[in-house]
Amino acid sequence: MNAHPASPADAFALTPIGRIESDYPDKFGIPRQPGLAPAARARLVLLPPYDDPLTVRGLEAFSHLWLTFVFHQSPERWTPLVRPPRLGGNARVGVFASRSTHRPNRLGLSLVELTGIDTAHGGVALELAGHDLLDGTPVLDIKPYLPWAEARAAARAGFAPAAPPQCPVAFSAGAEAALEQRDDADSLRALIRQVLAQDPRPAYRRGAEARLYGVRLRDVDVRFRAEAHEDGPAMRVVALVDEAGFDDQTPD
Ligand code: SAM
Secondary structure: OOOOOOOHHOOOOOOOEEEEEEEOOOOOOOOOOOOOOOOEEEEEEEEOOOOOOOHOOOOOHHEEEEEEEOOOOOOOOOOOEEEHHHHHOOEEEHHHOOOOOOOOHHHHEEEEEEEEEEEEOOOOOOEEEOOOOOHHHHHHHEEEHHHHHHHOOOOOOOOOOOOOOOOOEOOOOHHHHHHHHHOHHHHHHHHHHHOOOOOOOOOOOOOOOOEEEEEOOOEEEEEEEEEEEOOOOEEEEEEEOOOOOOEOOOOO
């Protein structure tokens, strides 16, 4: 089979139809797939000329959407083999056998929940939940999800046969008190719990550690530590540092 090599002459110019405003200001801590942190919120703000409300007529009747987007914070270079975190960061698989962010064309695909459509402020913004998208992500296309055509519960899924294991998450009294000061206390607590339950630390860091980590969610820096627990590490939130740098690090 002698296919002629892919060349720039075959390239397609793609234009973003919108950008994501997300709860995730950094890549660190974003769950590896949608649905793992249902509390994660985002707005997909459509760009002119795609922000005509006619473009989303009837979309409100669908509960979930496929988003095709660009991993704009990933390098353009790619390698044939990648190291999925799910395999501990050691074993390597083919880039096309993975959902790696380092891939040809840097295209991502995510199934997200549609929680609302805002056309009241001029233009169109889609309100989304349970996503895995960095703030600023350029979106190339939106498609309604068709479960009768696309859900394959019995499909084989290779090295990722099920959702990753979840860790227990606890909050220090100080972190809880800081949360209680906020209008979004319940949704932020849920988001923190769901994100830390994924153990966002690098794949080569497992078990309990003295080291303090920070993950930025919405406008806070969540400081946490991995502690020993009977069934593997448990995450403890020790402080929330807001953008003004105030932290409430009172230990238990
Ligand atoms: N569901 C998508 C897919 O399968 O194509 C994404 C899977 S990828 C493993 C998920 C990771 O992409 C997140 O954990 C986050 O670190 C990274 N990510 C999200 N948005 C990004 C962006 N705009 N640029 C680079 N990396 C991004």
